Amino acid sequence: MAEEMRIVLRNYGKIDPLKIDDYIAAGGYNSLNKARGMDRMAVIDEVKKSNLRGRGGAGFNCGQKWAFAYQAASDIKYVICNADEGEPGTYKDRMIMESDPQTLLEGMAICAYAIGSNKGYIYCRGEYPEVADLLKKAIDQAKSKGVLGDFDVEVRSGAGAYVCGEETALIESIEGNRGEPRIKPPFPPVEGLWQKPSIVNNVETFANIPVILEKGAAWYASIGDPSYPGTKVLTLTGDISNKTFFEVPTSTTIKDVIFQFGGGIPGGKRFKAVQIGGTSGAFIPETDLDTPIAFDAMSKIGAVLGSGAVFVLDETRDLVDVTCRIAKFFEHESCGKCAPCREGTSRMHELMDKINAGKGSAIDITVLERLGRVMSYSCLCGLGQAAPAPVLTTIKQFRADYNAKLM
Numbered sequence: 001m002a003e004e005m006r007i008v009l010r011n012y013g014k015i016d017p018l019k020i021d022d023y024i025a026a027g028g029y030n031s032l033n034k035a036r037g038m039d040r041m042a043v044i045d046e047v048k049k050s051n052l053r054g055r056g057g058a059g060f061n062c063g064q065k066w067a068f069a070y071q072a073a074s075d076i077k078y079v080i081c082n083a084d085e086g087e088p089g090t091y092k093d094r095m096i097m098e099s100d101p102q103t104l105l106e107g108m109a110i111c112a113y114a115i116g117s118n119k120g121y122i123y124c125r126g127e128y129p130e131v132a133d134l135l136k137k138a139i140d141q142a143k144s145k146g147v148l149g150d151f152d153v154e155v156r157s158g159a160g161a162y163v164c165g166e167e168t169a170l171i172e173s174i175e176g177n178r179g180e181p182r183i184k185p186p187f188p189p190v191e192g193l194w195q196k197p198s199i200v201n202n203v204e205t206f207a208n209i210p211v212i213l214e215k216g217a218a219w220y221a222s223i224g225d226p227s228y229p230g231t232k233v234l235t236l237t238g239d240i241s242n243k244t245f246f247e248v249p250t251s252t253t254i255k256d257v258i259f260q261f262g263g264g265i266p267g268g269k270r271f272k273a274v275q276i277g278g279t280s281g282a283f284i285p286e287t288d289l290d291t292p293i294a295f296d297a298m299s300k301i302g303a304v305l306g307s308g309a310v311f312v313l314d315e316t317r318d319l320v321d322v323t324c325r326i327a328k329f330f331e332h333e334s335c336g337k338c339a340p341c342r343e344g345t346s347r348m349h350e351l352m353d354k355i356n357a358g359k360g361s362a363i364d365i366t367v368l369e370r371l372g373r374v375m376s377y378s379c380l381c382g383l384g385q386a387a388p389a390p391v392l393t394t395i396k397q398f399r400a401d402y403n404a405k406l407m
């Protein structure tokens with residue numbers, strides 16, 4: 001779209017993803033060469049100064065994370081790309097990898113140089129077999145061109161569990177174990193894959209790196225919202241005219257995302273709610289639509305940016321029914337390692353089912369609120385901590401939908 005700003009999707013549709021020469025002709029691998037002529041710490045400082053924050057959900061400062069791995073004393077370090085993309089409604093990483101796999105490899109190779117690693121893994125969503133094949137071909141091309149130097153990359157396919165996108169569960173999965181999260185700390189930059197310092201970054205995070213090195217930290221930091229600069233790739237689903245994806249500066253408001261880029265609600269219906277960031281995102285009412293899609297601005301309204309999934313619901317949707325389906329999803333996806341999540345997601349689904357069936361009372365809603373609060377601070381990983389968000393925010397913002405179903 002004309003109003004888009006494309007950084008990570010800059011080559012989308014312009015180059016053949018399976019022709020490395022196309023990528024090189026478009027300036028590809030200049031940034032890696034530039035980085036190799038710099039001091040390792042200077043590369044990390046540049047990424048830090050750009051204030052690039054993780055695009056996988058947690059929003060951690062990328063350069064800071066790299067600095068931890070750089071400082072860790074070990075002769076073996078790993079660079080891992082999180083391409084699990086298990087979040088329902090999210091397909092941004094797929095768009096990046098399918099259109100421009102070399103930019104991901106270049107971003108990973110710059111990280112490898114900076115932290116002192118020569119081995120990388122791309123953990124690719126199991127349901128993306130064609131993407132995994134494409135990545136393997138892209139890696140072969142990069143190896144035969146010699147552009148990656150001594151940096152070796154392997155593709156590993158996920159096995160379909162949502163929790164395997166959580167960085168420590170992902171590491172367990174690469175090690176060949178059941179994908180369950182580890183207790184943190186230690187965090188992966190200090191002790192990750194096979195107990196070695198490891199960087200786990202999202203596809204979109206890595207794809208930003210070559211452009212940051214090319215155009216400089218100051219340029220990047222000046223784009224979008226200063227607290228979370230740059231662009232974000234968003235994927236639109238639900239009751240929205242343009243079910244599509246696009247890349248916009250992070251200062252773009254939710255309203256513009258839905259009504260300008262998304263083309264508004266089809267069928268002449270009114271907007272009711274939007275859930276941003278995937279299944280564990282908050283449901284946002286109309287009154288908060290002027291919020292920019294930047295990480296901190298979203299936190300201020302009790303929401304998350306997460307993976308950038310935007311799920312729109314029109315006035316005809318029953319939010320109790322939608323939230324009940326989400327609660328079922330979390331019950332199914334809980335790995336069961338910790339009791340608050342294993343038991344909490346089951347009880348949450350049970351109570352939502354009861355209310356949805358018209359058999360619930362106001363006391364059930366109070367129990368749901370208490371359960372949600374306990375889960376958010378006692379679950380081991382982000383899955384259980386965030387699972388209550390849709391329940392708690394629909395109770396708070398769309399209470400009428402619940403009241404209409406109480407006994």
Ligand SMILES: Cc1cc2nc3c(=O)[nH]c(=O)nc-3n(C[C@H](O)[C@H](O)[C@H](O)COP(=O)(O)O)c2cc1C
Nearest residue numbers: 054055056082085086165166167201202205382383
């Ligand atoms: C249940 C769960 C699923 C996650 N799934 C993904 C995922 O599919 N892709 C991703 O990049 N991050 C995912 N994350 C976040 C990762 O744990 C981690 O924060 C991220 O990969 C770090 O990369 P970044 O700093 O570049 O965002 C998930 C977290 C949780 C708790």
